[in-house]
Amino acid sequence: MATQNVVPTRGNLFPAFVIIGWRWISRNPAVAAAPVIVPFLFLYFLRIIAPGYLFAGEVVGAMLFISQNVGNWVLGDSATWRIQWSVQDMFVASPLSKVQYLFGIAVSNILAALPAYVVLGIVLALSYPVPPLGWVMLIASILVLWILFSAIGIAISSRITSRREIWPVGNFVFTAVGILSPLYYPVAVLPPVLRQFAYLLPGTYAALFAKGGMGMISLSAGQLEIYGALLFGLATIGILLAMSVYRWRVG
Numbered sequence: 001m002a003t004q005n006v007v008p009t010r011g012n013l014f015p016a017f018v019i020i021g022w023r024w025i026s027r028n029p030a031v032a033a034a035p036v037i038v039p040f041l042f043l044y045f046l047r048i049i050a051p052g053y054l055f056a057g058e059v060v061g062a063m064l065f066i067s068q069n070v071g072n073w074v075l076g077d078s079a080t081w082r083i084q085w086s087v088q089d090m091f092v093a094s095p096l097s098k099v100q101y102l103f104g105i106a107v108s109n110i111l112a113a114l115p116a117y118v119v120l121g122i123v124l125a126l127s128y129p130v131p132p133l134g135w136v137m138l139i140a141s142i143l144v145l146w147i148l149f150s151a152i153g154i155a156i157s158s159r160i161t162s163r164r165e166i167w168p169v170g171n172f173v174f175t176a177v178g179i180l181s182p183l184y185y186p187v188a189v190l191p192p193v194l195r196q197f198a199y200l201l202p203g204t205y206a207a208l209f210a211k212g213g214m215g216m217i218s219l220s221a222g223q224l225e226i227y228g229a230l231l232f233g234l235a236t237i238g239i240l241l242a243m244s245v246y247r248w249r250v251g
Contacts, residue, residue, distance in 0.1 A: 013096060013104060021108030035066055035116035046184055053185060056128030057216045060138060061183035063120050064206050066113050067142045068181070071149025072174040073109040074102075079157035079166045088249075098248035106150035117142070130214050137213030141206040141231065148202060148235040148242075149174070155242035158249070183207045186217075202238060205231035 025032045039062035046058055081087040091101050124130060130138075156173065160166060181203030182190060190198055198204045208227045212219035219227070 013100070014107070017104035017108040018111070021111030024108070025112055031112050032115045035069075035113045036119050039063075039065060039116065039120065042184060050185065054128075054216055056124055056130075056214075057211055058184050059120055059124045059127065060210055060214070060216070061185070061207060063117060063124075063138070063142060064145060064181075064183045064203060064210065065178050066116050066120075067145035068149045068178050068183075068203060069174055070106070070109050070113055070146055071151075071153035072170045073112070073153070074105050074150045075153035075157045075160075075170045075174075076166055077109060078105055078154045079160045080163070082157070083160070083163055083166075092248060098246060099243070101248075102151060102154050102246075105154060106146065109150070110146055128214070128216070134210075134214035137228075138210040141210040144231060144235045145203060145206050148238050149177075151239045151242035151246075155246040158247040159245070177201065177203065181207070200234075202231055202234040205234065 042065070043055075043058050043062060046053060047055070078088070082089075088101075153170070153174075156169060157166075160169060180194065180198060181201045182198055183203055183206075187195060187198055187204055187208070205227045208217070208219070209224065209231050211217045212224050212227065
């Protein structure tokens with residue numbers, strides 16, 4: 001009887017990406033510890049240089065900062081898998097789409113950040129009376145930034161051609177955006193030029209939306225709706241631009 005190669009037309013690789021993320025943590029617990037320690041370093045120095053800021057607001061900023069930084073991890077993984085291990089070649093040849101691939105890598109990386117979210121969430125609950133709607137708005141902001149910056153990370157990674165470029169490019173892009181976005185501190189403290197630039201960043205509206213929903217800053221219902229719309233609107237534009245730059249290819 002003649003045999004033919006059968007190419008699957010569908011499948012579910014999502015559990016595999018979850019396992020990849022979990023194995024990363026289980027084999028090296030420092031991976032989970034680092035996202036917890038780094039935000040607290042920022043919080044510690046902010047307590048020293050700017051003791052007048054609301055501590056709970058800084059904790060919210062730390063949680064949003066982690067969401068942005070996941071994009072850097074996605075960049076590193078996707079570039080390494082393509083350049084060093086040629087794993088992406090297998091996925092390109094499979095029925096898996098580039099959007100599914102992006103989502104899988106994003107999920108595997110956010111698993112490493114979950115302990116940090118839990119710790120910071122507990123600190124936030126102990127330091128500030130967050131209303132239920134405030135938690136919903138915070139989680140929504142976290143998820144939007146996670147998807148957006150994961151898309152940006154994988155888009156940048158698809159243009160990197162050497163392993164030597166991964167670390168400097170990723171750290172420069174995501175550190176610069178993370179610092180310029182007024183997550184830890186109020187946008188009003190920025191110099192006018194940087195403030196105008198900050199208002200172009202989705203992270204600015206994520207911070208305003210989340211902190212406003214918790215009552216940490218005084219915003220009207222109309223302002224909250226505007227900031228929420230700007231957050232989702234800029235994120236959608238950013239994701240579409242990232243996916244247009246993202247090269248789904250072999251090699």
